[in-house]
Amino acid sequence: MRIIFMGTPDFSVPILQALVDAGHDVVASYSQPPRRAGRGKTLTPTPVHARAEALGIPVRTPVTLRDPAAQAEFAGFAADLAVVAAYGLILPRAILNAPAHGCLNVHASLLPRWRGAAPIQRAILAGDAATGVCIMQMEAGLDTGPVLLRDETPIGAKTAGMMTDELSAMGARLMITTLADLPAYPPIVQPEDGVTYAAKIDKAETRLDFAQDAAAVERQTRAFNPPGAWFEIGGERVRVLAAEIVRSSGAPAPQDGTDNATGSVLDADLTIACAEGAIRPTLLQRAGRGVMTAPELLRGFAIPVGTQL
Known part of the structure; x- marks a missing residue:
């Protein structure tokens, strides 16, 4: 034919x-x-x-x-x-x-x-x-x-x-x-x-939206890989290529600036509070760097508990 x-x-x-x-x-x-x-x-x-x-x-x-x-x-x-x-x-x-x-x-x-x-x-x-x-x-x-x-x-x-x-x-x-x-x-x-x-994906959608529940945020990491969904810290974008849901349900995160506020880092393992539940990135990538696990990232790039992402 x-x-x-x-x-x-x-x-x-x-x-x-x-x-x-x-x-x-x-x-x-x-x-x-x-x-x-x-x-x-x-x-x-x-x-x-x-x-x-x-x-x-x-x-x-x-x-x-x-x-x-x-x-x-x-x-x-x-x-x-x-x-x-x-x-x-x-x-x-x-x-x-x-x-x-x-x-x-x-x-x-x-x-x-x-x-x-x-x-x-x-x-x-x-x-x-x-x-x-x-x-x-x-x-x-x-x-x-x-x-x-x-x-x-x-x-x-x-x-x-x-x-x-x-x-x-x-x-x-x-x-x-x-x-x-x-x-x-x-x-x-x-x-x-x-x-x-x-609809065509808008680049703004690839920023992780921690105002959603943990399941929706985890879906973002899969839907935008490649090239990778991302969060920003200190003016630098960090791509999240994979994440796990570590708490899928529960009361919405407080919005009063406490450690459990949406988008805040909850522990030394980079667990991040969502509107409901929390996620933990497992594969990440900084600009110009290779893909690494969360422990590998944190050894050379400190993200203290309480940091707002």
């Missing part, structure tokens, strides 16, 4: 690779334009861009697909199908209609729950018991199209990074299964009940 692949981050790479390994003719790969990254602000291609070039697949990186010239070039590939996985650009109707069989999207949620940009993080933050992948026929609405195939997996104590890897592999498997016998998977219209939206 002649396929145009459209994706950008690491999540998308295994899906592109699976299409190639399955023998499909990937005639072009579309990705977000290269961006400056790293200390040297070097112009860096996206993960999909890099993998496509390594596979010898022509790469296109338009800033928009609303330009008629970009639409004509897309149509000129004469694809049977476009496979989309976390591409990051809105597809106008001219793009959706260009391939003979339209566009199929690998979406990392159990639609109609968590339509939108950040379904993995939102599912973890909300405390969902499970999430999954849907292979969806794309239409003009935001992740509103009918679903051809889906699978799910428990979230448990997984981080966003773990879930991304797992759901990427699941999406690759489901897409290859779908394409092996496309007529066998008739599109099923999404129900109107249960729709939620996974």
Whole structure:
């Protein structure tokens, strides 16, 4: 099958690779334009861009697909199908209609729950018991199209990074299964009940909010790993990559400046009071340093009991 692949981050790479390994003719790969990254602000291609070039697949990186010239070039590939996985650009109707069989999207949620940009993080933050992948026929609405195939997996104590890897592999498997016998998977219209939206993550959300209960704060550490949720002390940000709930229930922490005030350090093990309960970071990272345990951090970076974070 002649396929145009459209994706950008690491999540998308295994899906592109699976299409190639399955023998499909990937005639072009579309990705977000290269961006400056790293200390040297070097112009860096996206993960999909890099993998496509390594596979010898022509790469296109338009800033928009609303330009008629970009639409004509897309149509000129004469694809049977476009496979989309976390591409990051809105597809106008001219793009959706260009391939003979339209566009199929690998979406990392159990639609109609968590339509939108950040379904993995939102599912973890909300405390969902499970999430999954849907292979969806794309239409003009935001992740509103009918679903051809889906699978799910428990979230448990997984981080966003773990879930991304797992759901990427699941999406690759489901897409290859779908394409092996496309007529066998008739599109099923999404129900109107249960729709939620996974808004793009704002950087401010990655700051640990100790005004929540301990369970919600612990979910923050998993939802934002990578790159890591954080707290601030002495003007320095410290990332928390993992934490344990050490007291999950009880009276809300006092707000009168006492040692048990929300966000205060309760003991020498870096237990931190939340609005209800407390958490203890287990893996942390200072700027420019490696990942370390709480005891390792505290040996060279004192955080006294009573410190307000």
